[in-house]
Amino acid sequence: MSSPLSEDIYKELAAACRGPVYRSSDSGFGDYSTIFNGNVKTLAKGVVCPLDSQDVSKIIVFCTKHSLTPSIKAGGYGTAGWAIGGDIIVDLSKIVGVEIETPLADGSFTSLRDASNNNTVKEASTTSGKRRREDDAELRRYDDASQAVASFLRGPPLSAQSTDGPSPSIRRRLNPDSPSIHDSQGISRQESQESDHGSRSSTSEVGSGPSSDSRSTSMISTAGTSPSPPADNNTSLDSSSMASSSAARIGADPFGYLDNPNNFPPAPPPSTVQAAYNPHAMQSWGAGTSALFSNPTGPLATMNMRAHAQPEHPHAFVTFGAGMRQKEIDAYTAKHPLGGKYSTGVAIPYHVPFAAHPVGSSIMLLGGFGFLSRLHGLSIDNLVEVEMVLADGRIVIVNEHDYPDLWWSLRGAGPVLGVATRYKAKAFPVPVVFAGNLIYRFNKATAPSLIKHFRDCVKGAPRELYANVLLTAGPAGKDSLIVVQMCYVGPKEKGQEYLAAISSWDGEVSLLNEVNEKSFLHQQDSVAQVLRGKAGRQWFIRSALISSLPDDIINQTVMKFADTPVGCTWLFELAGGAITDFEDNVIPKPQREAAFTIAALHQWEMDIDDDRCVDSAEEWIAGTLKPVHVGGPFPSFLGRHETPERTKACFGDNWKRLCEIKNFYDPNNLFKSTFWPLNAEGDEVQAHTHEPPTPEFIGKE
Template identity: 30%
Template sequence: MDTATVDNFREAFRGSIILPEDAAYDDVRALYNGMIDKRPRLIAQCTDTADVATAVRFGREQEQLIAVRGGGHNGPGLGSCDDGLLIDLSRMTGIHVEPDSAIVRAQPGCTQGDLDHATHAYGLAVPAGIVSTTGMAGLTLGGGHGYLSRLHGLTVDNLLEAEVVLADGRIVIANINRHEDLFWALRGGGGNFGIVTSFLLQAHPVDTVFAGPILWDLAHARQIMAWYRDFLPEAPRQLGMFLGLKRVPSMAPFPEALWDRLVCALLCCHTGPEDEAMAIMQSVREALPEPLMDGMTSMPFPAWQSAFDAILPKGLQWYWKGDFVHELSDSAIEVHLEHAARIPSGSLSLMHLYPIDGAVHDTHSDAMAWPCREATWSMVIAGIDRDPARAETVSRWARDYWEALHPFHDGGGYINFMMDEGSERIQAIYGANYPRLARIKGRYDPDNTFRVNQNILPDTTSQQKAHR
């Protein structure tokens, strides 16, 4: 792209255009995962939907590889590209809450923390993840599970409508009545079908919660995991709880005496009345050994959502892999224990088991693109470290752990817990929904303009037949 081409783009674009020679370039291009380094040819920081459409058309005209970044929390670094156009939505952070209907409209640059802050003022929350720095766009388009999922479903179950810039630059509205196939695909199909510039989301009454971490020495993990697999599916839906095997981070709010200790953790959040929450947690305490730490207390929901943000800042070394889990057998637990005992000292590496039950099971697997309603848990194994010199160590630990456990699972996994793992893995994740996704991709993005993602290859066969 010569100077005149870029200047013409600037005239039609209201946001900022950043080139490699600009002082801000390195800061703006930096990715959440410090293990990955990409250098786009041009970064277009959009201010509104019109800017997004302009950038898409420009990228197509100039035959540029196009990457899209929302909140910038993508693990495999698919929110950028080398030697192409990065369409950066991070400045588009507007949120409007309608308290009477509990409906929220949010732009794609919003983080989960932005959304929590805006909705909490009205005693509301949208089901989302567990870290407030997570970008809402990628989280939603990939599914979105967290503390509220057992009661109110996935984030994508609460998506009512989307404004979308398509690959040809057109702007459309997708909902259950308009562009129904596109709306079906957006709910779990990732960024394959267009750039969502506005999300209309259903919120729910959530205010003060009874929440916190409970930690036990790893020696108790076998008992706790066996208890967890039986207890949680029958527990009240108001209780969000996930299990983790990890080392205690060497920082507040954890006591210094526990830093770097191998533990089994339950991260809990009850959204009902405090007396009900305390009664349930008392039954948990009676069933399990004395913990090393019990941090359960009443707090505003956004405080719990952001409690561990400082532990996971931008720029850490990340390698993660996931699977959907149908059954947590005794044999699988033994594999967990073997690999949890090898978590590299000083790292933030972990295994989490998030519940996929309750309200998530109320929707059928073919109702939208998100594929695995019959799962019981969503597992992620993440190698994480502050030191780039230890990137290979934590990556190898995570790969070995996942490969040892994968035979216990059926091939499917959460699209937001994947590295760049290839088309065969993507097809396994979407299962029976994949052919329909490929046909919709063929209709809305036949040239695969939006391919810097967990890519669904376009099937244009039906379009070709229609034109005969």
């Protein structure tokens, strides 16, 4: 246990920062010092929650003065623990705010230097750590990605209230008329009166059509706001008759559905919160729900019109604070669509090319591979400007013209160079996607054939098509699953040929096919839904980029995966496309030309000590896949206990230049609680020296 801050040091830090400060002995410390991975124990002396870049600057100067190491926590989703590995945790969750704007007449954007800081100080300063944890828990609800998949994996929900509408903590964020939400001048708005049947409309109501202004602003974004497709359209199960279960199975064995091949419960209708844009539209799945989906003027009709609408702008610009989770930003831009051409009255949502949910804002500095990457590039490729605090406390605006060397390096290695506090990125029109899952039982005899079929189907695929295949392990004695996910960025009629090709494999009967038109907001939850990830478990991630996927690698992969414990998922994602178009940042060209990105995503309960949870991932990535490796992984996939060699391999021939820029902007290695594998003298250091330890009780009887 580290020693706490002395009273004098604590008072000095509290006086420097307007946001709250907690010592390790304070009751609020735990709310800000935990992360998604439970296999990490912080030794920090305190937590400070800045409200803007000015606060961050003062904190950095304070840490330098007292020889304290800061660690920067944006979302807390990184598995290595760097976010809580320093002496002082700088929690950015109060630097919120998001807005979307159309391009200026010359195609440019309003610089962060000239734009107002949309973070609302009064609101941010009064948001408790407990409330933020509640909000994070709500953001990790993924069933709206596909109600068919949710029902398939877990059975029907306990009650309408369990899925039909957000919790009070998220309703506060959904409803900007709440008394706890303030406008940019900090003036409290009039309280909204809610009932079980409706709520008062806000000033920026969802689905109300295109924004009348070129810029739309929100202090905090919302929960899901886009329609989900009907669960029964184009959804097939291999059972001709399906029995409905009346008992809830929340928390039950997620693979229980495999015990009886005829025990597939029917999917409930999509969340009426998502479908009707109204958190109080319905309180049950009772009579009348079908009218919601058959109404031609309802949200499904709107989605159909969007599928054929023409966007007025090739892209927009989204500005957001570093404390925003990417799911919040996706929900905000879905709630604030922009008008299309020809005055059709159909507004089109725009989205930043993020990785799939859940990640924090630092994905904008580390890579960011997701459903839009093959069409528009990585997250870092779509940054246009960053507000950053440097190691000497300076606040700078970084773009292609200002600080060009820093601009080159921060897109891929940003956390080792400074603290990003605000971002501006491109967002692209995504009217609708044709997307979903094909689910099969994992069978050692037939799995290689399915993976090879997938590989051959996606060869030469257009940039609009994202596709992956993942293997996910079930409990001992239970079947595991193979899931093929596709996301065609476009309407059904253009995406169906790819679904037809992939689903033509006849080695096994598909347990579920729920590919359909849906909103991009829902699709962003789809990977997390299948992973069934849970905060607080032990997590271990390893990743690689590979040049090809030959038959022998597939065969070896299937045999090794058959022996993995429950909670292990191995993922093959089709890469390429627009990722290869960008060469002006620190990610090297060979990595960008990789054919597939590979990841082992392992999770297991805190009371389990099974070496296979780590060893199987290491052996697969470092052993089986080694013949087809292309350098190291994208930096966003760096995990716990990485070797210096793997970290350096992420940057290939760009490593030497990156070191020079790091030495210039952070000569004393202040930002060492990151993936950076060198000390201030330039010598390699092992991972355990710059990441927090594992809790002592793990592995002990």
